[in-house]
Amino acid sequence: MRLTIFSLLLFFLVGCTPDELIPCREDGPSGKLCREYRYYNDEPQGYVELDYVGDSVVSSLYDRNSILQKTVIERFDGDRVISITSQYPDQESVVGTYHYNEMDSLFLIVYGANDSTLQISYVDGKRFRETRLIEEVIMYYTEYRYFQDDGKLYRKSLYSANDSLINYRNFDYFNTNGIERYRTTEYSSEHELIGRRLFTFSQNGLISSMEYRLADGTVAASMNYIYDGAGKLIEETGQNYGNTSKSVYLYH
Structure with a gap:
């Protein structure tokens, strides 16, 4: 019976044009x-x-x-992802394994046969540094800094292997008429403004929009998010340098 359902589903997927929204099958996991x-x-x-x-x-x-074009398999242990495998029709698979410390925090991602890794370190329970290595050679690393009063992320800085600053991003959090927002401001290694992203949230804490402005004030990109009554994302629309994008999400 399972094979029959799969065969019918495959027939409809291949037989319909891509702009037709095919309903989810009825026997899937609700929600x-x-x-x-x-x-x-x-x-x-x-x-x-x-x-x-x-x-x-x-x-x-x-x-x-x-x-x-691609198949991605995510394996979980409870709420923690433990591996992600990317499979391609005409290429070798790429596997990333995720490792956690005694505090249940992610500290190491290994890609392939240990030829590439992302090492994550913590200070006082907060993420401090992410280091990307290829064959045990450092490629670059990212450092995190936090506000002392509320512990929120304050700055995220990217460095090269020789400790030269590449760029950095500051984070600001504020409330406008009861609407939570936060802004990221990106600077070059010379401390010149690159651009700002403003994220706005709904009253129930769901992200509702994102706007990215360049240093001259030009709106280079934006995103808008639409949810159903249960808080599930059903549509995402955006523009990036004049080109538009949209995603429509269907649920069981």
């Missing part, structure tokens, strides 16, 4: 995301289909002709 349809400049670009198998989430990415 879980089943499919994301993607659009670019109002043209359909394909979709992502999610399947839930035991402790894993399998995401299959199809192009606008319903041809499989």
Whole structure:
């Protein structure tokens, strides 16, 4: 019976044009995301289909002709991801394994056969540094700084392997007429303004919009988020340097 359902689903996925929204199958896990349809400049670009198998989430990415381009398998231990595998039709798979310390905090991501890693260190329970290495050679690292009063993130700085500053980003948090917002301001290594991102949240704490302005005030990118009554994201629209994008989300 399972094979029959899969065969029917595959027939409809391949047989329909990519701009048709296919409802989720009825036997899926209630409330879980089943499919994301993607659009670019109002043209359909394909979709992502999610399947839930035991402790894993399998995401299959199809192009606008319903041809499989990539499969991502995320394995979980409770709420913690323990591995992510990316599979391609004509390339070798890429595997990342996630490792946690005694405080249940992520401290190491290993890509492939230990040829690339991301090492994460903490100070007083807060993330302090992320270091990217390839074959045990440091490529770059990111450092985090926090406000002393409330412990929120204050600055995120990117450095090269020789400790030269590449860029940094400051974080500001504020409330406007009861609406929570935060802003990130990005600077170059010469402390010149690159741009600002403003994030706005709804009264129930869900992100509602993002706007990115360049140093001259030009709005280079923006995003808007729409939710259903249960707080599930159902549509995401945006523009980036004049090009538009949209994602539509369907749930079981």
